[in-house]
Amino acid sequence: MKIEASFVTSATGASGFPKDGLAEIAIVGRSNVGKSSLINALVRQRIARTAAAPGKTRLANVYRVAHPSTARGGAAPFYLVDLPGYGFARGGSGGFDELASEVFSRSPAALLLVDLRHPGLESDRAAWEWVSGAAAEAAVVATKIDKLARGERIRAMRQLESVFDASVLPVSAVTGEGLDELWNLIDSLVNRRNNLPPRHNSQRLPKPTARSQGQPPREPTRQPRRQKK
Ligand code: GDP
Numbered sequence: 001m002k003i004e005a006s007f008v009t010s011a012t013g014a015s016g017f018p019k020d021g022l023a024e025i026a027i028v029g030r031s032n033v034g035k036s037s038l039i040n041a042l043v044r045q046r047i048a049r050t051a052a053a054p055g056k057t058r059l060a061n062v063y064r065v066a067h068p069s070t071a072r073g074g075a076a077p078f079y080l081v082d083l084p085g086y087g088f089a090r091g092g093s094g095g096f097d098e099l100a101s102e103v104f105s106r107s108p109a110a111l112l113l114v115d116l117r118h119p120g121l122e123s124d125r126a127a128w129e130w131v132s133g134a135a136a137e138a139a140v141v142a143t144k145i146d147k148l149a150r151g152e153r154i155r156a157m158r159q160l161e162s163v164f165d166a167s168v169l170p171v172s173a174v175t176g177e178g179l180d181e182l183w184n185l186i187d188s189l190v191n192r193r194n195n196l197p198p199r200h201n202s203q204r205l206p207k208p209t210a211r212s213q214g215q216p217p218r219e220p221t222r223q224p225r226r227q228k229k
Contacts, residue, residue: 004066005043008079010059014102017062023078023193025186026103028131029113030123031085034143037173038113039063039080042182048082058084060103067183078190081108086127109189110135116142116156116170120163128164137189140164141182146172 011017017024027035036048047063066077083100104110110131114124119142132138142160145153153170160168169185171178 003043003045003068004064004077005045005047006064007047008062008064010061012059013099014106017060017103017106018064018079022064023076023190024081024103024106024108025078025189026081026083026100026108026110026131026135027113028083028100028110028127029085029143030115030121030127033085033113033115034173035082035085035113038141038143038171038182039082041173041176041179042186058097058099060084060099067187076190076194078186078193086123104131104134107136109137109193110139111185112138112140113143114140114160114164114168116145116153116160117147119156119159125163128166132166137192139185139189140166140168141178142168142170144172144174145170145177146175 008018009016027039029035039048040046043063043065048061061082063080063082064077065080081103083103086097086100112124112128112131114121118124128138128140140160142157148156157168157170169178169181171182
């Protein structure tokens with residue numbers, strides 16, 4: 001079963017985004033965390049450019065993706081929105097940059113990618129605080145798990161789950177571990193968005209409420225149970 005995936009646009013702001021109202025999933029993480037590699041591994045095609053010039057481009061790359069198993073009854077396409085690697089540590093305010101703020105004003109679901117080898121970095125914690133408050137749904141994904149031996153993985157995963165107070169999905173773009181589970185997670189995010197009542201299922205979802213933007217961050221998305229084949 002072929003996954004359909006194509007590059008749509010590089011946008012400097014939300015005004016450049018597609019306006020057809022498909023679900024959006026923002027991919028957030030530090031430069032070099034493995035965003036492009038994970039996108040390519042997920043769609044089994046090389047659509048995202050890897051490690052070109054970390055942190056240089058301030059563009060959101062939008063990809064249209066449809067997985068044959070996505071959504072009951074057919075392939076519901078959605079947009080993966082690859083945001084530039086962030087620099088929370090430098091910003092100091094704990095805020096997100098303008099581009100991310102615009103993207104998140106569209107209430108996408110979001111995946112925060114963190115490197116399993118560096119659990120609990122201050123910049124990642126600040127990102128999670130922001131993302132889990134601003135996204136409609138948010139989950140943490142640990143990348144590059146193939147770089148750690150089994151025991152180290154378990155220790156790092158425990159550390160991550162305690163730091164983020166959320167379940168964390170471990171993946172490797174190199175070995176493909178965790179990708180089925182990631183598809184299930186994406187599937188549930190897209191379905192939840194598509195199953196919203198029509199009033200909310202418009203091209204622009206309402207902005208996050210004051211409550212969802214404030215602290216503490218909302219309960220993050222739990223990893224869904226595996227779907228029956
Ligand atoms: P981005 O800046 O977040 O888009 O990161 P990239 O996808 O460009 O990856 C940064 C570096 O990490 C590259 O050298 C990748 O080959 C490497 N990398 C990414 N994902 C993995 C992974 O799952 N396992 C291993 N071993 N290396 C990875």
